[in-house]
Amino acid sequence: MKNLDQVRLKYQEQYKQKLGKNRIVVGLGTCGIAAGGDKVMQNVKEEVAARGLDVEIDFTSCIGMCYREPMVEIALAGAPSVIYGDIFADKVEKLIESHIVNKTPVYEWAVIQIPGEATPYEGIDIMEKSAYYEKQVRSVTSRLGRTNPESIIDYIATGGYEGIEKALQVERPAIIDEIKKSGLRGRGGGGFPTGTKWQFVYDARGDKKYAVCNADEGDPGAFMDRSVLEGDPHSVLEGMMIAGYAIGADEGYIYCRAEYPLAIRRLNLAIAQAEEHGLLGDNILDSGFSFRIKIKAGAGAFVCGEETALLNSIEGLRGMPRVRPPFPANKGLWQKPTVLNNVETYANVPFIIRYGGDWYADMGTEMSKGSKVFCLTGKVNNTGLMEVPMGITLRDIIFSIGGGIQDGKKFKAVQSGGPSGGCIPAEHLDTSIDYDSLTALGAIMGSGGLVVMDETTCMVDVAKFFLNFTQLESCGKCTPCREGTKRMLEILQRICDGKGEMEDIDTLDRLCRVIKNTALCGLGQTCPNPIATTLRYFRSEYEAHIIDKRCPAGVCSALLVYTILANKCTGCGACVRSCPAGAITGEKKGPHAIDTDKCIKCGACIQKCKFDAIIKA
Amino acid sequence: MVANVTLTIDGIRITVPKGSTVLEAAEKAGIFIPTFCHDPELSKPGACRICVVEIPGMRNLPASCVTEAMEGMVVYSASPAVIEARKTNLELLLANHPEDCLTCNKNGDCRLQEYAYYYGVKYGAFKGEKHRYPLEDDNPFIVRDMNKCILCGKCVRMCEEVQGNNVLNFAFRGFNALVTPAMNSKYSDTEISNCVFCGNCISVCPVGALSEKDMLGKARRWEVKKVTTTCPYCGVGCQFDLNVKDNKVLGVTSTDGDVNGRALCVKGRFGYGFIHHPDRLTTPLIKKDGKFVEATWTEAIKLVAEKLGDIKAKDGPDAIGILSSARVTNEENYLMNKLARAVIGTNNIDHCARL
Ligand SMILES: Cc1cc2nc3c(=O)[nH]c(=O)nc-3n(C[C@H](O)[C@H](O)[C@H](O)COP(=O)(O)O)c2cc1C
Ligand code: SF4
Ligand code: SF4
Ligand code: SF4
Ligand code: SF4
Ligand code: SF4
Ligand code: SF4
Ligand code: FES
Numbered sequence: 001m002k003n004l005d006q007v008r009l010k011y012q013e014q015y016k017q018k019l020g021k022n023r024i025v026v027g028l029g030t031c032g033i034a035a036g037g038d039k040v041m042q043n044v045k046e047e048v049a050a051r052g053l054d055v056e057i058d059f060t061s062c063i064g065m066c067y068r069e070p071m072v073e074i075a076l077a078g079a080p081s082v083i084y085g086d087i088f089a090d091k092v093e094k095l096i097e098s099h100i101v102n103k104t105p106v107y108e109w110a111v112i113q114i115p116g117e118a119t120p121y122e123g124i125d126i127m128e129k130s131a132y133y134e135k136q137v138r139s140v141t142s143r144l145g146r147t148n149p150e151s152i153i154d155y156i157a158t159g160g161y162e163g164i165e166k167a168l169q170v171e172r173p174a175i176i177d178e179i180k181k182s183g184l185r186g187r188g189g190g191g192f193p194t195g196t197k198w199q200f201v202y203d204a205r206g207d208k209k210y211a212v213c214n215a216d217e218g219d220p221g222a223f224m225d226r227s228v229l230e231g232d233p234h235s236v237l238e239g240m241m242i243a244g245y246a247i248g249a250d251e252g253y254i255y256c257r258a259e260y261p262l263a264i265r266r267l268n269l270a271i272a273q274a275e276e277h278g279l280l281g282d283n284i285l286d287s288g289f290s291f292r293i294k295i296k297a298g299a300g301a302f303v304c305g306e307e308t309a310l311l312n313s314i315e316g317l318r319g320m321p322r323v324r325p326p327f328p329a330n331k332g333l334w335q336k337p338t339v340l341n342n343v344e345t346y347a348n349v350p351f352i353i354r355y356g357g358d359w360y361a362d363m364g365t366e367m368s369k370g371s372k373v374f375c376l377t378g379k380v381n382n383t384g385l386m387e388v389p390m391g392i393t394l395r396d397i398i399f400s401i402g403g404g405i406q407d408g409k410k411f412k413a414v415q416s417g418g419p420s421g422g423c424i425p426a427e428h429l430d431t432s433i434d435y436d437s438l439t440a441l442g443a444i445m446g447s448g449g450l451v452v453m454d455e456t457t458c459m460v461d462v463a464k465f466f467l468n469f470t471q472l473e474s475c476g477k478c479t480p481c482r483e484g485t486k487r488m489l490e491i492l493q494r495i496c497d498g499k500g501e502m503e504d505i506d507t508l509d510r511l512c513r514v515i516k517n518t519a520l521c522g523l524g525q526t527c528p529n530p531i532a533t534t535l536r537y538f539r540s541e542y543e544a545h546i547i548d549k550r551c552p553a554g555v556c557s558a559l560l561v562y563t564i565l566a567n568k569c570t571g572c573g574a575c576v577r578s579c580p581a582g583a584i585t586g587e588k589k590g591p592h593a594i595d596t597d598k599c600i601k602c603g604a605c606i607q608k609c610k611f612d613a614i615i616k617a
Numbered sequence: 618m619v620a621n622v623t624l625t626i627d628g629i630r631i632t633v634p635k636g637s638t639v640l641e642a643a644e645k646a647g648i649f650i651p652t653f654c655h656d657p658e659l660s661k662p663g664a665c666r667i668c669v670v671e672i673p674g675m676r677n678l679p680a681s682c683v684t685e686a687m688e689g690m691v692v693y694s695a696s697p698a699v700i701e702a703r704k705t706n707l708e709l710l711l712a713n714h715p716e717d718c719l720t721c722n723k724n725g726d727c728r729l730q731e732y733a734y735y736y737g738v739k740y741g742a743f744k745g746e747k748h749r750y751p752l753e754d755d756n757p758f759i760v761r762d763m764n765k766c767i768l769c770g771k772c773v774r775m776c777e778e779v780q781g782n783n784v785l786n787f788a789f790r791g792f793n794a795l796v797t798p799a800m801n802s803k804y805s806d807t808e809i810s811n812c813v814f815c816g817n818c819i820s821v822c823p824v825g826a827l828s829e830k831d832m833l834g835k836a837r838r839w840e841v842k843k844v845t846t847t848c849p850y851c852g853v854g855c856q857f858d859l860n861v862k863d864n865k866v867l868g869v870t871s872t873d874g875d876v877n878g879r880a881l882c883v884k885g886r887f888g889y890g891f892i893h894h895p896d897r898l899t900t901p902l903i904k905k906d907g908k909f910v911e912a913t914w915t916e917a918i919k920l921v922a923e924k925l926g927d928i929k930a931k932d933g934p935d936a937i938g939i940l941s942s943a944r945v946t947n948e949e950n951y952l953m954n955k956l957a958r959a960v961i962g963t964n965n966i967d968h969c970a971r972l
Contacts, residue, residue, distance in 0.1 A: 301790070318787055323663035323683045476768065476787060476794020477664045480702075483709035486792040490745040507743075514705040517678045517698065518666040525677065 002285045004165055007277070008156050015157035021056040022100060023081075024048070025073040027145060029062030029230045030223075030262055035069035036088055043092040044072070053100055061231030063145020064385040065132060068111055071145075074099045080115035082124060132382055135400050137363065137371050140347045141387045144231035149266055152273040155234040161279055163350030167242045168287040175246040176202060179349065181357030183369030187224075188214050188305070188342030189420065189446045190522070191368075191435040194349075197339060200329035201247040204337035209249040211240050212333060212340045214310060215256035215263070218302035219418030220469060222449035224373040225343035227385050229256070229263035232347065233270040237280070237293060239346030242353055244291045247339050251292055255310050258297040267295055302419075302473035306521050307340045309475065320475045321521035342447070344373055364390030368434035372445070378414075378452035379406050388433070395429040398452055409454040413537070417446025419466045419473075420526035422533030423459065442533040444526065458555035459538040460545055463531045464492040470527035480515040481524030487511060488531060496556040500546040508535065550617070557601050560616040566591035568613035575605035575614060624690040639681040639692055640668055648694050651703065651732045653823050654769040655682040658878060659778055665769050667706055667732065671696045678702055700736070707733055708742035713792075715747075715764050716740050723825030725838035729767060746792070756805040758814045758830055758887045766796060766826040772818035779880050784812045816886040820871035820879040829887070832860065832868040845872050848885040850943050853877065855885050866892045929961060938965035 026032070026041045041059065048055050063071065068085030072095065075081040082105045087095060091109065098106045105113075105121055112133070113124040120126055127133050138144075147154035155161070167175050180195030201209060213236060217225040229236060240252045256264050271293055274280040282290045296314045298304050304313045308322035311333050332338020348370065352360045361369045368390040374397065377383045381403035388397060394414060398404070405411050413423040422443030424431065431437050438445050453462065471485040488511050491504050512528035512535075519525045535542060544550045551559040564575070564584075571589040583599040586592030594605070594614075606614045620635040624642055631646040638661075643650050653665035663683035670681045671693040678699060681692075693699060710729060718724050733739070753761040773785040773796055784804070788797050795801070798810035805812075819827040843858040856874030860867045869886050871879035891897065901917035902909035912920075928936050939961075941953045950968060957966035 303790075320787065323661065323680070325685075472791050474791040474794075476790055476792075477662070477770075478666050479664075479706045479709060479767070480666055482768065482791060482794055483706075483713055487709065487712065487743045487745055490743075510701070510705060514702045518669050518680075518702045518706060520663060520666065520680075 001168060001287045002278075004156065004161055004285070008162075011153045011157040014153055018056055018058070019075075020077055022054065022077050023056045023058060023073070023075045024096070024100070025058045025060050025075075027062060027069060027071040027073075028059040029069075029145075030226060030260075031062050031066040032069045032071060033262070037070045039089040040070045040072060040087060040092060043089045044096070047092055047096045051096070051101070053096070055100060058148055059150075060145050060147060061149045062227050062385060064136075064141065064227075064387075065111065065382065066384040067382055071111070074105075076100070076103060078118055079103075080113045080118045080120055080124075082110050082113045082121065083127075084109045085111040131403065132384075132386075132401055135388065135392060135396050136386050137389050138387055139351055139363075139371050140228065140235070140344060141231070141373060141385070143235070144227060144385075147232070149231050149233060150269055152234060152270070152277065155232075159354060160234050160350070161238055163353035164238050164241045164245070164279065165285065167245055167353050168285060168289060172202065172246050172248065175242060175353065178357045179246075179352060182348075182352045182360035183357075183364070184345065184348055184352060184360065185368065185435060186342055187344035187348070187372065187447065189417070189444065191445060194341060194345055197329060197341070198243060198246055200327070201249075201337050201339040204330050206337040208251075208336045209247055210333045210336055210338040211244040211247065211249045211252040212311070212314070212328075212338055213240055213252065213254040213343060213346055214305060214307065214340060215254055215260070215343045216298055216305035216310060217257060217260075217343070217447065218300070218305045218473070219420075219447055219449045221375060221377045221451050222418060222447050223375050224385065224448045226260050226263055228343050228347050228373070229260065230266055233263070233266045234274065235347040235350055236267075236343055237270055237274055239341075239349035240293060241280070241284070241291050242349050243339055243341065243346065245289050247337070249339070250290050252294070253314055253333065254293060254295045255298050255304070255314060256295060257300050257304075259300050264295060264297060271295075301475075302469070303475045303521070303523050306523060309521070310340070311338065318475075320477045321523075323520065344448075365432060365434045367436055368445075372433070372448060374448040374450050376402050376450050376452065378450075379409065379454040379457070380404070380452040381406055390434050391432045393430050393432060394424065394450075397433070397450065398429070402452065405452065405454050409456065411452070412455050412457055413453045413459065413462075415443075415451040415453065415462065415466075415530070416449070417444035417526075417529070418449045418451075419469045420444060420522065420529060421446045421449075422529040423453070423462060423537060424533070425537040442529060442536055444529070456553055456555070458496075458551050458553035459534040459541045460492060460495055460551075461553075461555050463534045464489065464496060466530040467492055467527070470523065474523060474527075475521075478518075478520040478524060481519045481521075481527065484511050484515045484519075485524075485527055488515075488528070492531070495542065495545045496551070497558040498545065498549045498556075500542075502543075502546055504546065505535065505539075505542055554616055560601055561596055562594050562599055562601065562603075562605065562614060562616050564592050564594055565613050565615060566593075568611050570611055570613070572610070574608045574610065578604040578608040580604065622686055622688040622690075624686050624688070624692060626692040627694050633686055637686045639670060639672075639679075639684045639686050639690070642686045643670075643681060643692070643694055650681055650694055651728070651735070652682055653728060653767060654771060656771055656774070656821055659771060659774040659821070662770055662774070665706075665767070667703055669699060669702050670694045671699050703732075704736050704738050707736060707738040710767050711738065711740050712743035712745065713747050714740075714767075715762075717765070717825075720834075721765070721825040722828050722833050723765075723838075727825060728823035750795075753803050754830065755803060756814065756830075758883070759804055759816060759819060760828045760830050760833060761804065762826050762828075763795060763797075764826075765824050767824055768794060768796060769823060770796065771821040771823065772796060772827060775817050775821045779878070780813075780815055780817050782811055782813060782815075784810050785818065814883045814887065815881060816883070817871070817880050820881075829868050829870070831887075831890075835867045836860070836862040841867065843870070843872070847947060848881070849946055850882075850884045850888065854947070855881050857881055857885060859889075925961065934962035935965060937961055937963055939963075939967070941966065941968045943969050 028037045070087050072087040073083045110124045112127045112130045114127050176198045184194040185191040301319050303309045304319040306321050309319040313319040328338040364370050371387050373387045413425050415423050435445050467489045471489045474481045476482045494500050512532045544552050569591040576584045581598050581600045583595045621632050622635050623632045629646045633642045650668050652668045661683050663680045668681045669678035748764050750763040776784045784798050802809040842861045848855040855877035858870050858872045900911050903912040939957045
C-alpha cells in the first residue's frame with residue numbers, strides 16, 4: 001500500500017511557510033459573507049496592493065463567533081494571531097495601517113488572540129481563556145476558522161487523511177470496534193450508536209452497499225452542519241471513506257440542501273482535490289479499496305432530513321418517509337444496505353481513528369461521549385457556533401459561553417432540538433447536556449440548535465411558531481401528522497387570539513399523545529414536543545390566555561390592552577397625533593385616555609410617548 | 618417447510634406463517650382491525666395509521682399492517698390507548714370531510730362511514746379549515762371529489778402497481794397534500810396525465826372520492842344487485858359485476874375475477890351503454906326494394922338459411938365465412954363456432970376482438 005508521507009511532508013512545509021509570513025485572513029463562511037466579508041476581502045486586496053505590502057492574503061471559514069462577523073485575522077511573522085470582530089469594509093484601511101504597517105494591533109477591535117509560540121499581546125484575550133472559548137473544546141471544529149477550507153494542503157498538513165491511511169491498514173471489523181469503543185452516537189438527532197449502526201450494515205448481506213451523509217439540516221436555527229461543511233469539507237469526505245471501507249461500500253452520497261451553495265461548492269472542490277490525490281476513486285492508495293462520492297442537492301424539505309425520505313429523494317422519488325423496518329442498514333438506497341450518518345458524525349470519525357476510541361470516550365458522560373457542536377441563537381448576547389464536551393450544563397452554555405441574556409433581561413426558557421424538541425425552563429438550567437437528560441425533560445438533543453428565550457417571549461406563541469413549521473413541513477402521508485398538526489395549530493391560534501377554552505388544553509393534550517403514538521415518522525412523532533413541554537412547564541401561561549384573556553409576555557396582540565397611566569401622562573398630546581384610529585382623547589395638559597373599542601392595537605402611541613405613560617398588558 | 622410463529626392477540630393464541638403481519642394474524646383469529654391504506658394486492662405504505670395496535674415493548678402504537686408478527690408477541694387490538702388513537706384519527710379525518718353521507722354514492726359501502734359508526738365518532742370534533750376543491754367531472758367516466766379523499770394512496774398504488782400507468786402521486790405538503798395527476802392536471806388532460814380511464818383507481822377507493830360518473834344518483838348501494846359475469850369484449854375474459862337495479866344495468870364494478878382480479882379496461886368497465894340503448898334492434902330487418910323492413914324471426918332465419926344453403930351448394934362451404942361479435946356473450950360465440958364448423962362445415966370463423 002502507498003502512503004501519504006511524502007505528500008504530507010511537502011504540504012506541512014508549505015503550510016509552515018504560509019504561517020510564517022505576515023498574514024491577513026478573512027472569514028468567508030456564509031455568516032462572514034452575509035455580514036460583508038466579500039467586500040472586506042476586496043478592500044484588503046486593494047489596500048495591500050496599493051501599499052505594496054508583502055502579506056499573504058488568505059481566507060477561512062466561520063470560527064464560531066457569528067455575532068462578530070465580519071472577522072479578520074492578522075498575524076505578523078513571529079507574533080500572535082489577532083482576530084478582529086465587526087471589521088466592516090470601511091475599517092480595513094485603518095486595520096492594515098495600524099497592524100501591518102505600524103505593527104500595532106487595533107486593541108479596541110480585537111476579539112481574541114492566538115499566540116502560539118509567540119509572546120501574547122497585553123490586553124487582548126487569549127482564545128482558550130476567553131469567555132467564549134474557555135468552556136469549549138475544539139475537536140471536530142478544530143479547523144473551522146483556522147485553515148483554508150478550499151485547500152487540501154491545509155487539510156493534509158494538519159493531519160487530514162491520516163485516518164483513512166490508518167484505517168486501510170487494518171481489518172474492517174477493527175474500525176467498527178474502534179468506533180464502538182469511542183461511544184460516538186449519531187449527531188443528527190436520534191443519537192443512535194454509530195458503531196452499532198455500522199455493524200448492522202457490515203453484517204447485512206449485499207453485493208453493493210452505500211454510505212450516505214445527511215447534510216439536509218432543516219431545523220430552523222441550526223447551522224452546525226453547514227459550518228462544518230464550509231469550514232472542513234475534507235473531514236466529512238474522510239469520515240465517509242472510512243465508513244465506506246468499514247462496511248464494504250464503494251459509493252457514497254452527500255444529500256445537501258440546495259440552500260447551502262457555498263457548502264456544495266466547497267464539497268465539490270474537495271472531492272475533485274481528493275480525486276486528484278488518488279484519495280477518492282479506484283484502488284485508493286493501492287489498497288484495493290475503491291470509493292466515490294456524489295452530491296445530491298435537496299430541495300429543502302424538512303422531512304427530507306428523515307433518513308428514509310432522504311433516500312427516496314436521492315432515488316428521484318417524492319421525499320416521503322418509508323416504513324421501518326426494513327431499516328436502511330438492510331434495505332437503504334435502491335434497496336441496498338446503506339449506512340446513513342449526519343455530517344458531524346462523519347466529521348468526528350477521522351479524529352477517532354487517528355487518536356483512538358479511548359481518546360474520544362474520555363470526553364463526555366457515561367452514556368454520551370465526546371463533544372457536540374451547538375448553535376446558540378435567540379435572545380442571548382453571543383450567538384454562534386460552539387463545540388462543548390457532553391455533560392456541560394445549559395447554564396454554562398447560555399451564561400458563560402453565550403454571555404447571558406440580551407439587554408439584561410431575564411432568562412425564560414431554551415428550546416433544544418428545534419421543532420422536534422422542547423422548551424426547557426430556568427429550573428432545569430443545571431441539567432447536564434446529554435442525550436438522556438434532555439429526553440427526560442421532554443426535549444431532545446436534536447442536531448444541536450439552541451434557541452434562547454427571555455421574559456418577553458410568550459410560550460404559547462413559541463409553540464405556535466414551531467407547530468406552524470411542522471404543519472407546513474409535514475409530508476402529508478399519514479393522518480395524525482397531516483391533519484393533527486393543522487388542528488393543533490388552529491387551537492393555538494385561537495388561544496393566542498383570546499378565543500381559547502379550557503377544553504382546548506385537554507384536546508391539545510390528547511392530540512399530542514395520539515400524534516406521538518401513531519405518526520409514521522420522527523417528524524410527526526416529535527412535533528408535539530414544543531406543545532407538550534410548554535404545557536408542562538408553562539401551563540399557567542396557557543391559562544392566562546384562556547381564562548384571563550391576557551398574554552403575560554405581552555406578545556399576542558389580540559390580547560393586549562393599551563392604557564394610559566393617568567399619573568404619568570402629562571397631556572402632551574403626542575399620542576393623539578400618532579393614533580391612526582382616533583382612539584385617544586383628553587384635555588390639553590390633562591390626563592388622556594384610550595377608547596379600547598376604537599384601538600386597533602398598532603402600538604404607535606407607545607413609541608411616541610416620552611413619559612412612559614402608555615402601557616400594554 | 619414454512620416456519621410458523623405463535624402470538625397472542627387480545628388473549629387469543631394464533632399461529633401464522635413467519636413473515637405474516639400482525640394484521641394478517643388478527644384477521645386469521647377473527648379479530649377486527651380497521652384499515653384504510655392497506656390492500657393485500659398492493660405495496661404497504663403504513664400511511665393511514667388507523668390500524669394501530671398496542672404491543673408492549675414496542676415504541677408508540679405500531680401499525681399492524683406493517684408490523685411483522687413475532688414468536689411470543691403480545692398484541693392488544695382494542696386497548697384504551699388504541700381506541701383513543703383510532704377515534705382521534707377518525708375525528709381528524711372527519712374534521713376535513715364534507716358532511717355529505719346523505720347524497721354520497723358511497724353511502725353504505727364507505728369505510729370512513731363504517732368505522733365512524735363502529736367507534737361512535739361524529740362530525741365536528743374539531744372546528745377549522747376544510748378543503749374546498751372543485752369537483753372534477755369533466756371526463757365521461759370518472760368523477761373525482763378530492764374533498765372526500767382521505768389520502769390513503771390506494772389509487773396511486775393501484776394505477777402504478779397494477780395498471781402500470783403511473784398517473785397519480787402525492788403533491789404538495791402537509792394539510793395541502795393532494796393526490797393528483799402530474800402538474801396538478803386532471804384525468805382528462807390525458808397528454809399530461811396519461812390516464813386511460815380504466816377506472817381501476819375507483820375499485821380501491823375506500824371512500825366516495827372516486828366514482829363511476831354514470832352510476833351517480835342512480836341507486837343506493839343496498840338497492841343494487843351484483844351479477845358477476847364475464848366481459849365480452851376481448852380474449853382476456855375479465856370478470857366483473859353488473860350492477861343491476863329494477864332489471865336495468867346501472868354500471869360495472871370490479872369483482873375478484875380469476876384472471877383479472879379487480880382490474881378492468883375502459884371498455885369492460887365503461888362500455889356497457891349499448892345494453893339499454895334505444896337504437897338497439899329488437900326485431901330482425903330484411904331489405905326489400907332497397908329498404909329495411911321489420912320481419913319475424915322465422916322469416917329472417919328462413920331467408921338466411923336459404924341463402925347460405927344456396928351458396929354452399931353452388932360453391933362449397935368454404936365460400937362462406939362468419940365474423941362474430943365481441944359484444945355477444947361467450948356462449949353465443951361458442952354457438953356461432955358450432956354453426957360454422959358443424960352446420961355449415963367451414964373453419965372460416967373469426968371474432969372481432971382478435972383483430
Ligand atoms: C423530520 C426529521 C428531520 C431530520 N433532519 C435531519 C437533518 O437535517 N440532519 C440529520 O443529520 N439528521 C436528521 N434527521 C435524523 C435522520 O433521520 C437520521 O437519524 C440521521 O441522519 C442519522 O445519522 P446519525 O446517526 O449520524 O445521527 C431527521 C429526522 C427526522 C425525523
Ligand atoms: S409523520 Fe408527518 S412527515 Fe412523517 S410520514 Fe407522517 S405525515 Fe409524513
Ligand atoms: S395602540 Fe394604536 S390605535 Fe391603539 S391607542 Fe395607541 S396609537 Fe391608537
Ligand atoms: S365518503 Fe363516506 S363518509 Fe364521506 S360523505 Fe361519502 S359516505 Fe359519507
Ligand atoms: S383510470 Fe386507470 S389510468 Fe386513470 S388514474 Fe385511474 S387507474 Fe390510473
Ligand atoms: S382518492 Fe380514494 S383511493 Fe385515492 S387516496 Fe383518496 S381516498 Fe385513497
Ligand atoms: S375488454 Fe377490457 S375488461 Fe373486457 S376482457 Fe378485455 S381487458 Fe378485460
Ligand atoms: S391500514 Fe395500516 S397504516 Fe393504513
